[in-house]
Amino acid sequence: MSAPSVHDAVAVIMDQLVADRRHIHQHPELGFKERETAAYVAERLAKLGIEHQTGVAQTGVVGLIHGAHPGRCVLLRADMDALPLTEETGAAYASQTPGVHHACGHDGHTAMLLAAAEILQQHRDQLHGTVKLVFQPAEEGPGGALPMIEAGVMENPHVDACFGLHLSNDNPLGTLVVQGGALQASADTFEITINGMGGHGAAPHQTVDAIAVGAAIIGELQRIVSREIDPLDPAVITVGAFHAGSAHNIIPPRAELRGTIRTLDADVQDLIHRRIREVAEGVAAAARAKAEVHIARLYPVTV
Structure with missing residues (x-):
């Protein structure tokens, strides 16, 4: 897919992307307690016809998109957990769970990966290889990445490259920041x-x-x-x-x-x-x- 076609594809599903993010934002869950979030992700993947597994490292979800052509396996990762904070934004889609709040942007990460999954699934006839979708629990603590690795998320099929990102309020909307050397502490x-x-x-x-x-x-x-x-x-x-x-x-x-x-x-x-x-x-x-x-x-x- 070319950059303009990706942009057009995102525009088509923008309403769904926003709806996903706001639903997850309204129902935040702490690390290894992301049961409703995992169920929501699994339901969305099922509707898209994407093969997936739940209960990975307790509450993680892993999806697989098989391309029409042979090739390597790329892993895309998003975290799902929230923070133990009370939301005071007054937003119409504010947290409905007292004392728990998506203040770090993981609701956005999960919604973005679901959007990427939808677009990649629609264009899997152009894909060479496999895309593994990893929805990780407990990034805020006690840590969900290692348990997912220990559960075998890097194999079957073997992962050749991983990509992740983090939302930031310090950069203009639509900007992707990539740099050499240390990026996050x-x-x-x-x-x-x-x-x-x-x-x-x-x-x-x-x-x-x-x-x-x-x-x-x-x-x-x-x-x-x-x-x-x-x-x-x-x-x-x-x-x-x-x-x-x-x-x-x-x-x-x-x-x-x-x-x-x-x-x-x-x-x-x-x-x-x-x-x-x-x-x-x-x-x-x-x-x-x-x-x-x-x-x-x-x-x-x-x-």
């Missing part, structure tokens, strides 16, 4: 548990204040990026959750921090992992508390 998570000694809010001298220690750790974590990482090496340490206490006049004995680490270089990634642990444990020890640090490596840099 690695994504790791960390959890820090601070154990102090609780007591009455009016007698802080009799306690080891886990909240104060946690606040100090947050401040020092930001110094890692601003003062220990080369300014030419992008890096982010974000604390996204801080939980402690249950009353206005009680100093709690325990606090929990959770956050994310993003880097574009493996050496910087290793340095930040080491320094987060050293900073958290050192700040806690200086305040007579203890810090337990757990860091999980999730996704490497996309190059």
